[in-house]
Amino acid sequence: MSVAKPRRIGLYQLxxxxxRGSAGTVYRGLNWRTGEVVAVKQFHIDGFASTSDAExxxxxxxxxxxxxxANIVKYVGYEQSENELSIVLEYCEGGSLQHLLRKFGKLPENLVGVYVAQILSGLIYLHDNAVVHRDIKPANLLTTKEGKVKLADFGVARFHNGxxxxxxxxxxxxxxxxxxxxATAASDIWSLGCTIIQLVDGKAPYEDLPPISAIFKIGNDEHPPYPSNISQASIDFLSKCLNxxxxxxxxxxxxxxxxxxxxxxTGT
Incomplete structure:
Protein backbone atom coordinates (compact mmCIF):
# COMPACT_ATOMS: atom_id res chain seq x y z
CA MET A 1 0.00 0.00 0.00
CA SER A 2 1.42 3.37 -0.98
CA VAL A 3 1.75 6.08 1.65
CA ALA A 4 0.79 9.65 0.73
CA LYS A 5 3.79 11.96 0.66
CA PRO A 6 3.65 14.53 3.51
CA ARG A 7 2.76 18.01 2.29
CA ARG A 8 5.05 20.97 2.71
CA ILE A 9 3.79 24.56 3.03
CA GLY A 10 6.69 27.00 3.02
CA LEU A 11 8.74 26.22 6.12
CA TYR A 12 6.10 23.89 7.52
CA GLN A 13 5.67 20.18 7.03
CA LEU A 14 2.01 19.22 7.52
CA ARG A 20 -12.16 20.44 9.75
CA GLY A 21 -14.89 23.02 9.37
CA SER A 22 -16.76 25.05 6.79
CA ALA A 23 -14.09 27.75 6.94
CA GLY A 24 -11.02 25.57 6.52
CA THR A 25 -8.98 22.57 7.55
CA VAL A 26 -6.46 22.58 10.40
CA TYR A 27 -3.32 20.44 10.49
CA ARG A 28 -0.50 19.99 12.94
CA GLY A 29 2.63 21.45 11.37
CA LEU A 30 6.37 21.28 12.04
CA ASN A 31 8.74 24.14 11.30
CA TRP A 32 11.66 22.46 9.52
CA ARG A 33 14.11 25.16 10.62
CA THR A 34 13.26 25.57 14.30
CA GLY A 35 11.34 22.42 15.24
CA GLU A 36 8.39 24.47 16.48
CA VAL A 37 5.07 22.61 16.37
CA VAL A 38 2.23 24.81 15.11
CA ALA A 39 -1.36 24.63 13.86
CA VAL A 40 -1.82 25.35 10.15
CA LYS A 41 -5.29 26.43 9.03
CA GLN A 42 -5.76 26.04 5.29
CA PHE A 43 -8.30 27.64 2.98
CA HIS A 44 -8.71 26.77 -0.68
CA ILE A 45 -8.79 29.97 -2.71
CA ASP A 46 -11.51 28.56 -4.97
CA GLY A 47 -13.62 28.15 -1.83
CA PHE A 48 -13.96 31.92 -1.53
CA ALA A 49 -17.15 33.28 -3.08
CA SER A 50 -15.29 36.18 -4.68
CA THR A 51 -11.95 37.90 -4.99
CA SER A 52 -13.11 40.40 -2.36
CA ASP A 53 -13.59 37.52 0.09
CA ALA A 54 -9.97 36.47 -0.40
CA GLU A 55 -8.84 40.07 0.04
CA ALA A 70 -1.68 35.42 26.85
CA ASN A 71 -5.31 34.33 26.40
CA ILE A 72 -5.45 34.72 22.62
CA VAL A 73 -3.98 32.16 20.24
CA LYS A 74 -0.79 33.63 18.84
CA TYR A 75 -0.55 34.38 15.14
CA VAL A 76 2.72 33.00 13.74
CA GLY A 77 2.49 33.79 10.02
CA TYR A 78 0.90 32.80 6.76
CA GLU A 79 1.77 31.17 3.46
CA GLN A 80 -0.05 31.77 0.19
CA SER A 81 0.06 29.84 -3.06
CA GLU A 82 -2.00 30.05 -6.22
CA ASN A 83 -4.65 27.73 -4.77
CA GLU A 84 -4.34 27.93 -0.99
CA LEU A 85 -4.06 30.36 1.89
CA SER A 86 -2.51 28.90 5.06
CA ILE A 87 -2.58 30.70 8.41
CA VAL A 88 0.04 29.49 10.90
CA LEU A 89 -0.99 29.68 14.55
CA GLU A 90 0.20 28.68 17.99
CA TYR A 91 -0.52 24.99 18.66
CA CYS A 92 -2.65 24.33 21.76
CA GLU A 93 -2.13 20.68 22.65
CA GLY A 94 -5.11 20.44 25.03
CA GLY A 95 -7.65 20.92 22.25
CA SER A 96 -10.83 22.95 22.57
CA LEU A 97 -13.23 23.15 25.51
CA GLN A 98 -15.70 21.40 23.21
CA HIS A 99 -13.19 18.53 22.96
CA LEU A 100 -12.89 18.43 26.76
CA LEU A 101 -16.67 18.22 27.08
CA ARG A 102 -16.73 15.25 24.73
CA LYS A 103 -13.94 13.49 26.60
CA PHE A 104 -14.91 14.25 30.22
CA GLY A 105 -18.55 15.32 30.18
CA LYS A 106 -19.98 18.36 32.00
CA LEU A 107 -17.41 20.27 34.05
CA PRO A 108 -17.51 21.28 37.75
CA GLU A 109 -18.43 24.89 38.44
CA ASN A 110 -15.09 25.75 40.03
CA LEU A 111 -13.18 24.59 36.92
CA VAL A 112 -15.56 26.50 34.68
CA GLY A 113 -14.80 29.58 36.78
CA VAL A 114 -11.06 29.10 36.20
CA TYR A 115 -11.67 28.94 32.46
CA VAL A 116 -14.07 31.90 32.43
CA ALA A 117 -11.60 34.13 34.29
CA GLN A 118 -9.11 33.54 31.47
CA ILE A 119 -11.71 34.01 28.71
CA LEU A 120 -12.65 37.35 30.26
CA SER A 121 -9.00 38.39 30.30
CA GLY A 122 -8.83 37.77 26.55
CA LEU A 123 -12.15 39.54 25.92
CA ILE A 124 -11.07 42.60 27.90
CA TYR A 125 -8.03 42.86 25.64
CA LEU A 126 -10.09 42.44 22.45
CA HIS A 127 -12.81 44.87 23.47
CA ASP A 128 -10.29 47.47 24.65
CA ASN A 129 -8.88 47.27 21.11
CA ALA A 130 -12.36 47.58 19.52
CA VAL A 131 -12.34 43.98 18.29
CA VAL A 132 -15.52 41.89 18.55
CA HIS A 133 -14.93 38.14 18.29
CA ARG A 134 -18.54 37.33 17.23
CA ASP A 135 -18.27 33.56 17.66
CA ILE A 136 -17.45 32.77 21.29
CA LYS A 137 -18.26 29.11 22.00
CA PRO A 138 -16.40 26.09 23.46
CA ALA A 139 -15.17 24.93 20.03
CA ASN A 140 -13.33 28.26 19.62
CA LEU A 141 -11.69 28.23 23.06
CA LEU A 142 -8.47 26.24 23.02
CA THR A 143 -6.45 24.90 25.95
CA THR A 144 -2.83 24.10 26.65
CA LYS A 145 -1.69 21.07 28.61
CA GLU A 146 -1.28 23.35 31.65
CA GLY A 147 -4.94 24.40 31.46
CA LYS A 148 -4.48 27.88 30.01
CA VAL A 149 -7.40 28.95 27.80
CA LYS A 150 -6.91 30.89 24.58
CA LEU A 151 -9.50 32.52 22.32
CA ALA A 152 -9.22 31.20 18.77
CA ASP A 153 -10.89 31.13 15.36
CA PHE A 154 -11.18 34.79 14.44
CA GLY A 155 -12.78 33.86 11.11
CA VAL A 156 -15.70 36.21 11.71
CA ALA A 157 -14.02 38.66 14.10
CA ARG A 158 -14.10 42.31 13.07
CA PHE A 159 -13.20 45.72 14.34
CA HIS A 160 -16.52 47.07 15.61
CA ASN A 161 -18.20 49.08 12.86
CA GLY A 162 -21.90 48.48 13.44
CA ALA A 183 -22.76 42.58 16.86
CA THR A 184 -20.93 44.51 19.57
CA ALA A 185 -18.80 43.64 22.57
CA ALA A 186 -22.06 42.95 24.43
CA SER A 187 -22.83 40.20 21.89
CA ASP A 188 -19.62 38.42 22.92
CA ILE A 189 -20.80 38.62 26.54
CA TRP A 190 -24.10 36.92 25.65
CA SER A 191 -22.16 34.14 23.89
CA LEU A 192 -19.95 33.79 26.96
CA GLY A 193 -23.05 33.24 29.10
CA CYS A 194 -24.26 30.52 26.73
CA THR A 195 -20.80 28.96 26.83
CA ILE A 196 -20.86 28.82 30.64
CA ILE A 197 -24.22 27.05 30.54
CA GLN A 198 -22.83 24.51 28.09
CA LEU A 199 -19.72 23.83 30.19
CA VAL A 200 -21.65 23.16 33.41
CA ASP A 201 -24.71 21.53 31.82
CA GLY A 202 -23.02 19.52 29.09
CA LYS A 203 -24.99 21.14 26.26
CA ALA A 204 -25.65 24.61 24.93
CA PRO A 205 -28.96 26.39 25.59
CA TYR A 206 -31.69 25.06 23.26
CA GLU A 207 -29.24 22.54 21.77
CA ASP A 208 -32.02 19.92 21.69
CA LEU A 209 -33.87 22.07 19.16
CA PRO A 210 -33.13 22.50 15.43
CA PRO A 211 -31.10 25.68 14.79
CA ILE A 212 -34.05 27.67 13.38
CA SER A 213 -36.20 26.79 16.42
CA ALA A 214 -33.35 27.72 18.76
CA ILE A 215 -33.00 31.08 17.05
CA PHE A 216 -36.74 31.67 17.54
CA LYS A 217 -36.41 30.88 21.27
CA ILE A 218 -33.39 33.16 21.65
CA GLY A 219 -35.28 35.95 19.92
CA ASN A 220 -38.34 35.61 22.18
CA ASP A 221 -37.39 34.16 25.59
CA GLU A 222 -36.35 36.48 28.42
CA HIS A 223 -33.14 34.49 28.78
CA PRO A 224 -31.96 30.89 28.24
CA PRO A 225 -32.79 28.47 31.06
CA TYR A 226 -30.21 28.53 33.87
CA PRO A 227 -28.73 25.21 35.03
CA SER A 228 -30.18 23.92 38.28
CA ASN A 229 -26.91 22.57 39.68
CA ILE A 230 -24.92 25.81 40.10
CA SER A 231 -24.41 28.37 42.85
CA GLN A 232 -26.44 31.53 43.31
CA ALA A 233 -23.29 33.57 42.64
CA SER A 234 -22.85 31.98 39.23
CA ILE A 235 -26.54 32.48 38.42
CA ASP A 236 -26.11 36.17 39.26
CA PHE A 237 -23.08 36.23 36.94
CA LEU A 238 -25.13 34.64 34.14
CA SER A 239 -27.91 37.18 34.63
CA LYS A 240 -25.39 39.93 33.89
CA CYS A 241 -24.36 38.15 30.66
CA LEU A 242 -27.80 37.15 29.39
CA ASN A 243 -29.82 40.35 29.63
CA THR A 266 -6.70 34.41 35.09
CA GLY A 267 -3.71 32.33 34.00
CA THR A 268 -2.01 35.40 32.51
Missing amino acids: GDLLG GALKEIDMLKSLRH NATVVGSPYWIAPEVIQLNG RAPDGRSSARELANHQWIRTFP
Missing part, protein backbone atom coordinates in the same frame (compact mmCIF):
# COMPACT_ATOMS: atom_id res chain seq x y z
CA GLY A 15 1.21 16.33 9.82
CA ASP A 16 -2.03 14.91 11.14
CA LEU A 17 -5.46 16.50 10.77
CA LEU A 18 -6.55 18.47 13.85
CA GLY A 19 -9.96 19.60 12.68
CA GLY A 56 -10.94 40.23 3.20
CA ALA A 57 -9.16 37.17 4.58
CA LEU A 58 -5.81 38.87 4.03
CA LYS A 59 -7.07 42.00 5.80
CA GLU A 60 -8.17 39.78 8.64
CA ILE A 61 -4.66 38.35 8.87
CA ASP A 62 -3.37 41.90 9.21
CA MET A 63 -5.71 42.35 12.17
CA LEU A 64 -4.55 39.12 13.80
CA LYS A 65 -0.94 40.23 13.53
CA SER A 66 -1.69 43.03 15.99
CA LEU A 67 -3.23 40.80 18.67
CA ARG A 68 -0.78 39.82 21.42
CA HIS A 69 -2.21 38.47 24.66
CA ASN A 163 -22.11 45.82 10.71
CA ALA A 164 -25.60 44.30 10.86
CA THR A 165 -24.74 41.00 9.14
CA VAL A 166 -25.88 37.86 10.97
CA VAL A 167 -22.73 36.01 12.03
CA GLY A 168 -21.95 33.50 14.73
CA SER A 169 -23.22 30.04 15.65
CA PRO A 170 -26.97 29.64 16.29
CA TYR A 171 -26.98 28.30 19.87
CA TRP A 172 -24.66 31.05 21.14
CA ILE A 173 -25.89 33.99 19.05
CA ALA A 174 -27.21 37.12 20.78
CA PRO A 175 -30.79 38.40 20.26
CA GLU A 176 -29.66 41.70 18.72
CA VAL A 177 -27.66 39.86 16.07
CA ILE A 178 -30.73 37.80 15.14
CA GLN A 179 -32.66 41.07 14.86
CA LEU A 180 -29.99 42.47 12.47
CA ASN A 181 -28.95 45.20 14.89
CA GLY A 182 -25.29 44.26 14.59
CA ARG A 244 -31.83 40.69 26.40
CA ALA A 245 -30.84 44.35 26.13
CA PRO A 246 -27.17 44.70 25.08
CA ASP A 247 -26.73 47.81 27.21
CA GLY A 248 -28.10 45.87 30.18
CA ARG A 249 -25.20 43.40 30.10
CA SER A 250 -22.02 43.90 32.08
CA SER A 251 -18.76 44.47 30.25
CA ALA A 252 -15.95 41.93 30.30
CA ARG A 253 -14.03 44.17 32.69
CA GLU A 254 -17.00 44.44 35.06
CA LEU A 255 -17.56 40.69 34.96
CA ALA A 256 -13.91 40.07 35.83
CA ASN A 257 -14.63 41.82 39.13
CA HIS A 258 -17.82 39.89 39.86
CA GLN A 259 -17.93 38.04 43.20
CA TRP A 260 -18.14 34.66 41.43
CA ILE A 261 -15.08 35.20 39.29
CA ARG A 262 -12.73 37.18 41.57
CA THR A 263 -11.36 34.10 43.33
CA PHE A 264 -10.28 32.33 40.14
CA PRO A 265 -6.84 32.83 38.55
Whole structure:
Protein backbone atom coordinates (compact mmCIF):
# COMPACT_ATOMS: atom_id res chain seq x y z
CA MET A 1 0.00 0.00 0.00
CA SER A 2 1.42 3.37 -0.98
CA VAL A 3 1.75 6.08 1.65
CA ALA A 4 0.79 9.65 0.73
CA LYS A 5 3.79 11.96 0.66
CA PRO A 6 3.65 14.53 3.51
CA ARG A 7 2.76 18.01 2.29
CA ARG A 8 5.05 20.97 2.71
CA ILE A 9 3.79 24.56 3.03
CA GLY A 10 6.69 27.00 3.02
CA LEU A 11 8.74 26.22 6.12
CA TYR A 12 6.10 23.89 7.52
CA GLN A 13 5.67 20.18 7.03
CA LEU A 14 2.01 19.22 7.52
CA GLY A 15 1.21 16.33 9.82
CA ASP A 16 -2.03 14.91 11.14
CA LEU A 17 -5.46 16.50 10.77
CA LEU A 18 -6.55 18.47 13.85
CA GLY A 19 -9.96 19.60 12.68
CA ARG A 20 -12.16 20.44 9.75
CA GLY A 21 -14.89 23.02 9.37
CA SER A 22 -16.76 25.05 6.79
CA ALA A 23 -14.09 27.75 6.94
CA GLY A 24 -11.02 25.57 6.52
CA THR A 25 -8.98 22.57 7.55
CA VAL A 26 -6.46 22.58 10.40
CA TYR A 27 -3.32 20.44 10.49
CA ARG A 28 -0.50 19.99 12.94
CA GLY A 29 2.63 21.45 11.37
CA LEU A 30 6.37 21.28 12.04
CA ASN A 31 8.74 24.14 11.30
CA TRP A 32 11.66 22.46 9.52
CA ARG A 33 14.11 25.16 10.62
CA THR A 34 13.26 25.57 14.30
CA GLY A 35 11.34 22.42 15.24
CA GLU A 36 8.39 24.47 16.48
CA VAL A 37 5.07 22.61 16.37
CA VAL A 38 2.23 24.81 15.11
CA ALA A 39 -1.36 24.63 13.86
CA VAL A 40 -1.82 25.35 10.15
CA LYS A 41 -5.29 26.43 9.03
CA GLN A 42 -5.76 26.04 5.29
CA PHE A 43 -8.30 27.64 2.98
CA HIS A 44 -8.71 26.77 -0.68
CA ILE A 45 -8.79 29.97 -2.71
CA ASP A 46 -11.51 28.56 -4.97
CA GLY A 47 -13.62 28.15 -1.83
CA PHE A 48 -13.96 31.92 -1.53
CA ALA A 49 -17.15 33.28 -3.08
CA SER A 50 -15.29 36.18 -4.68
CA THR A 51 -11.95 37.90 -4.99
CA SER A 52 -13.11 40.40 -2.36
CA ASP A 53 -13.59 37.52 0.09
CA ALA A 54 -9.97 36.47 -0.40
CA GLU A 55 -8.84 40.07 0.04
CA GLY A 56 -10.94 40.23 3.20
CA ALA A 57 -9.16 37.17 4.58
CA LEU A 58 -5.81 38.87 4.03
CA LYS A 59 -7.07 42.00 5.80
CA GLU A 60 -8.17 39.78 8.64
CA ILE A 61 -4.66 38.35 8.87
CA ASP A 62 -3.37 41.90 9.21
CA MET A 63 -5.71 42.35 12.17
CA LEU A 64 -4.55 39.12 13.80
CA LYS A 65 -0.94 40.23 13.53
CA SER A 66 -1.69 43.03 15.99
CA LEU A 67 -3.23 40.80 18.67
CA ARG A 68 -0.78 39.82 21.42
CA HIS A 69 -2.21 38.47 24.66
CA ALA A 70 -1.68 35.42 26.85
CA ASN A 71 -5.31 34.33 26.40
CA ILE A 72 -5.45 34.72 22.62
CA VAL A 73 -3.98 32.16 20.24
CA LYS A 74 -0.79 33.63 18.84
CA TYR A 75 -0.55 34.38 15.14
CA VAL A 76 2.72 33.00 13.74
CA GLY A 77 2.49 33.79 10.02
CA TYR A 78 0.90 32.80 6.76
CA GLU A 79 1.77 31.17 3.46
CA GLN A 80 -0.05 31.77 0.19
CA SER A 81 0.06 29.84 -3.06
CA GLU A 82 -2.00 30.05 -6.22
CA ASN A 83 -4.65 27.73 -4.77
CA GLU A 84 -4.34 27.93 -0.99
CA LEU A 85 -4.06 30.36 1.89
CA SER A 86 -2.51 28.90 5.06
CA ILE A 87 -2.58 30.70 8.41
CA VAL A 88 0.04 29.49 10.90
CA LEU A 89 -0.99 29.68 14.55
CA GLU A 90 0.20 28.68 17.99
CA TYR A 91 -0.52 24.99 18.66
CA CYS A 92 -2.65 24.33 21.76
CA GLU A 93 -2.13 20.68 22.65
CA GLY A 94 -5.11 20.44 25.03
CA GLY A 95 -7.65 20.92 22.25
CA SER A 96 -10.83 22.95 22.57
CA LEU A 97 -13.23 23.15 25.51
CA GLN A 98 -15.70 21.40 23.21
CA HIS A 99 -13.19 18.53 22.96
CA LEU A 100 -12.89 18.43 26.76
CA LEU A 101 -16.67 18.22 27.08
CA ARG A 102 -16.73 15.25 24.73
CA LYS A 103 -13.94 13.49 26.60
CA PHE A 104 -14.91 14.25 30.22
CA GLY A 105 -18.55 15.32 30.18
CA LYS A 106 -19.98 18.36 32.00
CA LEU A 107 -17.41 20.27 34.05
CA PRO A 108 -17.51 21.28 37.75
CA GLU A 109 -18.43 24.89 38.44
CA ASN A 110 -15.09 25.75 40.03
CA LEU A 111 -13.18 24.59 36.92
CA VAL A 112 -15.56 26.50 34.68
CA GLY A 113 -14.80 29.58 36.78
CA VAL A 114 -11.06 29.10 36.20
CA TYR A 115 -11.67 28.94 32.46
CA VAL A 116 -14.07 31.90 32.43
CA ALA A 117 -11.60 34.13 34.29
CA GLN A 118 -9.11 33.54 31.47
CA ILE A 119 -11.71 34.01 28.71
CA LEU A 120 -12.65 37.35 30.26
CA SER A 121 -9.00 38.39 30.30
CA GLY A 122 -8.83 37.77 26.55
CA LEU A 123 -12.15 39.54 25.92
CA ILE A 124 -11.07 42.60 27.90
CA TYR A 125 -8.03 42.86 25.64
CA LEU A 126 -10.09 42.44 22.45
CA HIS A 127 -12.81 44.87 23.47
CA ASP A 128 -10.29 47.47 24.65
CA ASN A 129 -8.88 47.27 21.11
CA ALA A 130 -12.36 47.58 19.52
CA VAL A 131 -12.34 43.98 18.29
CA VAL A 132 -15.52 41.89 18.55
CA HIS A 133 -14.93 38.14 18.29
CA ARG A 134 -18.54 37.33 17.23
CA ASP A 135 -18.27 33.56 17.66
CA ILE A 136 -17.45 32.77 21.29
CA LYS A 137 -18.26 29.11 22.00
CA PRO A 138 -16.40 26.09 23.46
CA ALA A 139 -15.17 24.93 20.03
CA ASN A 140 -13.33 28.26 19.62
CA LEU A 141 -11.69 28.23 23.06
CA LEU A 142 -8.47 26.24 23.02
CA THR A 143 -6.45 24.90 25.95
CA THR A 144 -2.83 24.10 26.65
CA LYS A 145 -1.69 21.07 28.61
CA GLU A 146 -1.28 23.35 31.65
CA GLY A 147 -4.94 24.40 31.46
CA LYS A 148 -4.48 27.88 30.01
CA VAL A 149 -7.40 28.95 27.80
CA LYS A 150 -6.91 30.89 24.58
CA LEU A 151 -9.50 32.52 22.32
CA ALA A 152 -9.22 31.20 18.77
CA ASP A 153 -10.89 31.13 15.36
CA PHE A 154 -11.18 34.79 14.44
CA GLY A 155 -12.78 33.86 11.11
CA VAL A 156 -15.70 36.21 11.71
CA ALA A 157 -14.02 38.66 14.10
CA ARG A 158 -14.10 42.31 13.07
CA PHE A 159 -13.20 45.72 14.34
CA HIS A 160 -16.52 47.07 15.61
CA ASN A 161 -18.20 49.08 12.86
CA GLY A 162 -21.90 48.48 13.44
CA ASN A 163 -22.11 45.82 10.71
CA ALA A 164 -25.60 44.30 10.86
CA THR A 165 -24.74 41.00 9.14
CA VAL A 166 -25.88 37.86 10.97
CA VAL A 167 -22.73 36.01 12.03
CA GLY A 168 -21.95 33.50 14.73
CA SER A 169 -23.22 30.04 15.65
CA PRO A 170 -26.97 29.64 16.29
CA TYR A 171 -26.98 28.30 19.87
CA TRP A 172 -24.66 31.05 21.14
CA ILE A 173 -25.89 33.99 19.05
CA ALA A 174 -27.21 37.12 20.78
CA PRO A 175 -30.79 38.40 20.26
CA GLU A 176 -29.66 41.70 18.72
CA VAL A 177 -27.66 39.86 16.07
CA ILE A 178 -30.73 37.80 15.14
CA GLN A 179 -32.66 41.07 14.86
CA LEU A 180 -29.99 42.47 12.47
CA ASN A 181 -28.95 45.20 14.89
CA GLY A 182 -25.29 44.26 14.59
CA ALA A 183 -22.76 42.58 16.86
CA THR A 184 -20.93 44.51 19.57
CA ALA A 185 -18.80 43.64 22.57
CA ALA A 186 -22.06 42.95 24.43
CA SER A 187 -22.83 40.20 21.89
CA ASP A 188 -19.62 38.42 22.92
CA ILE A 189 -20.80 38.62 26.54
CA TRP A 190 -24.10 36.92 25.65
CA SER A 191 -22.16 34.14 23.89
CA LEU A 192 -19.95 33.79 26.96
CA GLY A 193 -23.05 33.24 29.10
CA CYS A 194 -24.26 30.52 26.73
CA THR A 195 -20.80 28.96 26.83
CA ILE A 196 -20.86 28.82 30.64
CA ILE A 197 -24.22 27.05 30.54
CA GLN A 198 -22.83 24.51 28.09
CA LEU A 199 -19.72 23.83 30.19
CA VAL A 200 -21.65 23.16 33.41
CA ASP A 201 -24.71 21.53 31.82
CA GLY A 202 -23.02 19.52 29.09
CA LYS A 203 -24.99 21.14 26.26
CA ALA A 204 -25.65 24.61 24.93
CA PRO A 205 -28.96 26.39 25.59
CA TYR A 206 -31.69 25.06 23.26
CA GLU A 207 -29.24 22.54 21.77
CA ASP A 208 -32.02 19.92 21.69
CA LEU A 209 -33.87 22.07 19.16
CA PRO A 210 -33.13 22.50 15.43
CA PRO A 211 -31.10 25.68 14.79
CA ILE A 212 -34.05 27.67 13.38
CA SER A 213 -36.20 26.79 16.42
CA ALA A 214 -33.35 27.72 18.76
CA ILE A 215 -33.00 31.08 17.05
CA PHE A 216 -36.74 31.67 17.54
CA LYS A 217 -36.41 30.88 21.27
CA ILE A 218 -33.39 33.16 21.65
CA GLY A 219 -35.28 35.95 19.92
CA ASN A 220 -38.34 35.61 22.18
CA ASP A 221 -37.39 34.16 25.59
CA GLU A 222 -36.35 36.48 28.42
CA HIS A 223 -33.14 34.49 28.78
CA PRO A 224 -31.96 30.89 28.24
CA PRO A 225 -32.79 28.47 31.06
CA TYR A 226 -30.21 28.53 33.87
CA PRO A 227 -28.73 25.21 35.03
CA SER A 228 -30.18 23.92 38.28
CA ASN A 229 -26.91 22.57 39.68
CA ILE A 230 -24.92 25.81 40.10
CA SER A 231 -24.41 28.37 42.85
CA GLN A 232 -26.44 31.53 43.31
CA ALA A 233 -23.29 33.57 42.64
CA SER A 234 -22.85 31.98 39.23
CA ILE A 235 -26.54 32.48 38.42
CA ASP A 236 -26.11 36.17 39.26
CA PHE A 237 -23.08 36.23 36.94
CA LEU A 238 -25.13 34.64 34.14
CA SER A 239 -27.91 37.18 34.63
CA LYS A 240 -25.39 39.93 33.89
CA CYS A 241 -24.36 38.15 30.66
CA LEU A 242 -27.80 37.15 29.39
CA ASN A 243 -29.82 40.35 29.63
CA ARG A 244 -31.83 40.69 26.40
CA ALA A 245 -30.84 44.35 26.13
CA PRO A 246 -27.17 44.70 25.08
CA ASP A 247 -26.73 47.81 27.21
CA GLY A 248 -28.10 45.87 30.18
CA ARG A 249 -25.20 43.40 30.10
CA SER A 250 -22.02 43.90 32.08
CA SER A 251 -18.76 44.47 30.25
CA ALA A 252 -15.95 41.93 30.30
CA ARG A 253 -14.03 44.17 32.69
CA GLU A 254 -17.00 44.44 35.06
CA LEU A 255 -17.56 40.69 34.96
CA ALA A 256 -13.91 40.07 35.83
CA ASN A 257 -14.63 41.82 39.13
CA HIS A 258 -17.82 39.89 39.86
CA GLN A 259 -17.93 38.04 43.20
CA TRP A 260 -18.14 34.66 41.43
CA ILE A 261 -15.08 35.20 39.29
CA ARG A 262 -12.73 37.18 41.57
CA THR A 263 -11.36 34.10 43.33
CA PHE A 264 -10.28 32.33 40.14
CA PRO A 265 -6.84 32.83 38.55
CA THR A 266 -6.70 34.41 35.09
CA GLY A 267 -3.71 32.33 34.00
CA THR A 268 -2.01 35.40 32.51
